[in-house]
Amino acid sequence: MTHQKQSMFSKSCEYGIKAMIYIASQSMLDRRVKIGEVVEHIDSPVAFTAKIVGALVKENVVQSVTGPYGGFYIDKHRMSQIMMIDIVTAIDGDSIFNGCGLGLKECDNEQPCPMHYKFVKIRADLKRMLNSTSILELAQGLESGKSILMR
Amino acid sequence: MTHQKQSMFSKSCEYGIKAMIYIASQSMLDRRVKIGEVVEHIDSPVAFTAKIVGALVKENVVQSVTGPYGGFYIDKHRMSQIMMIDIVTAIDGDSIFNGCGLGLKECDNEQPCPMHYKFVKIRADLKRMLNSTSILELAQGLESGKSILMR
DNA sequence: TTTATTTAGGATAAATTTGTCTTAAATAGA
DNA sequence: TCTATTTAAGACAAATTTATCCTAAATAAA
Numbered sequence: 001m002t003h004q005k006q007s008m009f010s011k012s013c014e015y016g017i018k019a020m021i022y023i024a025s026q027s028m029l030d031r032r033v034k035i036g037e038v039v040e041h042i043d044s045p046v047a048f049t050a051k052i053v054g055a056l057v058k059e060n061v062v063q064s065v066t067g068p069y070g071g072f073y074i075d076k077h078r079m080s081q082i083m084m085i086d087i088v089t090a091i092d093g094d095s096i097f098n099g100c101g102l103g104l105k106e107c108d109n110e111q112p113c114p115m116h117y118k119f120v121k122i123r124a125d126l127k128r129m130l131n132s133t134s135i136l137e138l139a140q141g142l143e144s145g146k147s148i149l150m151r
Numbered sequence: 152m153t154h155q156k157q158s159m160f161s162k163s164c165e166y167g168i169k170a171m172i173y174i175a176s177q178s179m180l181d182r183r184v185k186i187g188e189v190v191e192h193i194d195s196p197v198a199f200t201a202k203i204v205g206a207l208v209k210e211n212v213v214q215s216v217t218g219p220y221g222g223f224y225i226d227k228h229r230m231s232q233i234m235m236i237d238i239v240t241a242i243d244g245d246s247i248f249n250g251c252g253l254g255l256k257e258c259d260n261e262q263p264c265p266m267h268y269k270f271v272k273i274r275a276d277l278k279r280m281l282n283s284t285s286i287l288e289l290a291q292g293l294e295s296g297k298s299i300l301m302r
Numbered sequence: 303t304t305t306a307t308t309t310a311g312g313a314t315a316a317a318t319t320t321g322t323c324t325t326a327a328a329t330a331g332a
Numbered sequence: 333t334c335t336a337t338t339t340a341a342g343a344c345a346a347a348t349t350t351a352t353c354c355t356a357a358a359t360a361a362a
Contacts (some may be wrong), residue, residue: 001202001203001205001206002244003241003243003244004161004163004164004242004244004318004319005244005246005318006160006161006243006244006246006247007166007246007247007250007252007254008246008247008250008252008270009157009252009253009254010155010157010349010350010352011254011349011350012155012349013155013157013304014253014254017253017266018253021265022278023167034307034308034309035308036308037308040308045350045351045352046352047351047352047353048350048351048352049312050152050309050310051152051310051351053309054152054309054310054311055152055281057182057309057310064308064309065308065309065358066307066309066357066358066359066361067307067309067310067357067358067359067360068306068307068308068360068361069307069308069345069359069360069361070308070309070327070358070359070360071307071308071309072192084266088234089154090154091155092154092155092157093154093155093156093157095156095157095158095159096157096158096159099158099159101158101159101160101167101261102160102165102169102300103162103165104299104302105302106302109306111299111302112297112298112299113298113299113300113354114172114289114290114292114298114299114300115168115235115284115289116295116298118280118284119159119280120275122273122276122277122280125272125273126273127267129270129273130307133266133269138266139265141265142265147261147263147264147265147267148255148262148263148264148265149253149264149265150255151195151255151256151257151262155348155349156348161319161320162319162320162321163319163320169306185337185338185339186338186339187338189312195323196320196321196322198321198323199321199322201339201340202321202340202341204339205339205340205341208339208340215338215339215340216329216338216339217327217328217329217337217338217339217340218327218328218329218330218336218337218338218339219329219330219331219336219337219338220330220331220337220338221328221329221330221337221338221339222330222338222339223339276326
């Protein structure tokens, strides 16, 4: 039995986050982008990514326009209000930062799992980070060349 | 599209950790335990759990004896040396605390993903916690009634 | 109005994870 | 030696995640 591929976020969530950062970086330049352009810049499968981005349209994280000259964009004024926690919660739910580390449906100070207190700070830090990180600052890092979405 | 069930560890890893804690808690009392008893105390599917525990036998985390009066146990003297990171790494690998949060194969200070610096501390804290938490202390918490593995 | 372009959404398939069932191997005791 | 018990291990199946393909709906421009 070889080990699994468990990471912090699901593939869907990774693609969703990367897509939002790329779209935001282009919206900063007043460019609406098509899904084909998005996936070229984040190295992800197009139809699958389209579904994830579509779900984020429904969640009102990103806007879309159909037809020629259409595509996706994020309102400039909203970028500082759209937080990573919104994207992660929409795709992966809140278990990663609110759930029990050992998967107990209920786990609290009254009846904690053996790792409960070990996880309290890690989860709180993760939640705080996701809650305070805006799509704006991540898009700025990308646009300025300080960070990358693929190699 | 409803959201996923992404959590910190895979189901396999959750079961593996819980099984190790239960087995250790009984080994502290010099009791060897059968897989049927394990799953009764951690609320997990028996055959599936048996495979996971079997993999941890191969990884030398836990010992097994076949036949009547057989079962699983952990050497008392080794309990303080067996760390959560050993169990997690054996089952889920190291991506959760070593990998890039956005799934880039390479991601470092030279060419960081947009979230790289946001994750540095969270990953380090998680790794440090797993690295410093022994199966002994978790089993003691369970055995003393301070924590639970199921409701 | 027609055509071309683009997102929306459904059906389907592949891959992975989670789970079950059956048999083999080991071993203790009668 | 024979039987019963228990882990080991393989085949198989179900559920979930990841991914593809095709058609519908929207819309801009000719």
